[in-house]
Amino acid sequence: MRLTRFFLPTMKETPNEAQIVSHRLMLRAGMIRQTSAGIYAWLPLGHRVLRKIEQIVREEQDAAGAIELLMPTIQSADLWRQSGRYDDYGKEMLRIKDRHDREMLFGPTAEEVITDIFKSYVKSYRELPRNLYNIQWKFRDEIRPRFGIMRGREFLMKDAYSFDLDFAGARRAYQKMFLAYLKTFARMGLRAIPMKAESGPIGGDMSHEFIILAETGESAVFCDKAWLELDVLGNAPSYDEDLDPFFAHHTSIYAATEEKHVAATCPVPADQLASARGIEVGHIFHFGTKYSKPLGAVVTGPNGETITLEMGSYGIGVSRLVAAIIEASHDENGIIWPESVAPYKVGLINLKQGDSACDKVCEDLYDDLLTAGVEVLYDDRPERPGVKFADMDLIGLPWHLTVGPRGLKSGVVELKNRATGEKIEISQDAALAKLCA
Template sequence: MRLSRFFLPLLKENPAEAQIVSHRLMLRTGMIRQEAAGIYAWLPLGFKVLKKIEKIVEEEMARAGSIQLLMPTLQLADLWRESGRYEDYGQEMLRIKDRHEREMLYGPTNEEMITEIFRGTVRSYKDLPLNLFHIQWKFRDEQRPRFGVMRGREFLMKDAYSFDVDEAAARKSYNRMFTAYLNIFSRLGLKAVPMRADTGPIGGDLSHEFIILADTGESAVFCHEDLINMPAPGNDVDWDNLEHIFEGRTALYAATEEMHDDARFKAEVPEDKQVSARGIEVGHIFYFGEKYSKPMKAVVNGPDGEITVHMGSYGVGVSRLLGAIIEASHDEAGIIWPESVAPFDVAIINLRQGDEACDAACEKAYKALQSAGRDVLYHDTDERAGAKFAAMDLIGVPWQLIIGPKGLADGQVELKNRATGERLTVPFEDGLAQLSKA
């Protein structure tokens, strides 16, 4: 993409309304624009990152055997009356009447609807286990939306739902999602710790939140330090046999505020390993057995009669993840994107736009890197060099390829790594080769 043809409305000043760094940086970089309280438009830079995160989530869900579909944003109130949650949900549920005065709502989650789909389509225990997921916009009418996409009202969520014949099978499904989540967050460059959590309005008796530590986190969390840097299981696992991964992660103490037991924490965790910090929730998984399947009559034919299915649900806050990643990875100059989700892989900075040799070298690099499959932003405007550096640092492109007349005279270009700040002068072709495989 040539910057001159892209739409990147950077702000010169820090927006006054932003209280936390991710909100400030998302506004300054023109990633989002507020259209109403807690409702944002995703401008092209933000949209690109959102899509890259979505793709990683989709890939890891598919690998864990979950099948993608898409449920609508609006739902019938009557569906929620079947589970008893229509009255329970309170003011966070956005209630709507259509032109025929039918009661509807903007879905804050989809347990009821997926249960309805299941009971209308699946007949036999032989079709289980089944795991379905979608990535769709949800709405929660927060009393006081704040912190940008971290606590918005219209937000993008990945939610998955598992169906099994009994609790033992449902625990296997839970472990599959538990493992997939560790892999997802690892690919996003995040150190997410699963913590015993409260089940809240979803219900059930087994639940983990996946938490990343950050000073701006919304709640207090407590865990054993060793959990923070544990490597993700990766994909070379036996998906039918993951209990050891679950055990390995849950043997050490980790709990959110609501589930925290301070006496146990201090007894179980050596003092120098006690981490008491703020955390951001990026995922939340639940096993809730028959909570929805029983009142909604989601049953299958088993070998010895009807079986009420055991269910779980598994959420990832996709739009919130942009904020969480920025909270975890930024510096004074701006965002430092992990390479996996950066809006562009490489920024080409032309130090003297209009200079014949510089323009030709930049064009050549632009084409070569694109051919190598890299997502390239060519900063091709006639702004001065300092402004170009600042802009590319601000939006956090992992690599800068800096091309100027002085270096070019010797056949040299400069590579800059955004995360380390390291700058390296190399022959032009070497620079291309290195960035082609970066």
């Protein structure tokens, strides 16, 4: 993409409403635009990152055997009355009436819808287990939206729902998601720690929040310092194997959110306990028959008996992850994207637009990168070098390839690693080879 044809409204100054670093940087980098409190438009740069994250989530869900579908954002109030949640949910639910005065709502989650769909078709134990997910916009009318996308009212969420015959099956489904989540976050360059969370009426050890440690995190969290060093996916089994040992090992290392942490009974000695703040990016939990029972989601078992389905649900805050990654990866100049989620891999900077040598080399590099399938953003604006460098640092592309008259005299271009700041001067071909590798 050529910057002269792109839509990238970067800002030098920070809008006054932004308090935390990810919000400030997302606004300055032209990623999002607030349209109402807690509601944002995703501008092209932000949208690309959102899609990258979404795709990683999708691939890992698929790999874990979950099946994608897409459910509507607008739901009927009737279903929620059946589950008893229509009144329980309170003001957080955005309620809407259609032209016939029928009560509708903008879905904050989809347990009711998926359970209703599932029970309509699945009648036999032979069709279990299944795990269905979708990546869809949700709306929760937060009392007080804040921190930009991190705590917006409208947000993109991956929500998966597992259906099993019995608790043992549900446990296995849970463990698969547990592993899938560790893989998902690792691919985004994040260390997400599964922490014991409120499990509701069911109890047991099957509720975990996946937390990214960050100073700006919304909740206080506690974990064994071993987590900070742990090779999270070391010895990770395949999904076909017995997941118990892996699950047992990872849940044995202490990590708990504020709600579950009790200093007096904490098994970790004080000097080994890390106390920090965290951002919740995922939540998995088993809830048994909470929805299958009132909605009548049952199958016929091998002996002709009626079995109420065991369910669990598994959420990942896709849009929140954009902000969480920035919180975890930035410096005073801007964002530092991990390559896996970067909007473009390479930023090509032409330091002297209009100089025939610079233009030629840039055009060649641009074409070659595109041909090689490397995502590249070419800053071909007639701007001063300082402006270009500053913008490139701000939007945080992993590699900056700088072409200027000074380097070209000795036949080199400059390749900078945004994360490390390391700059090397190499030939045009060598740069290309490195970026296409």
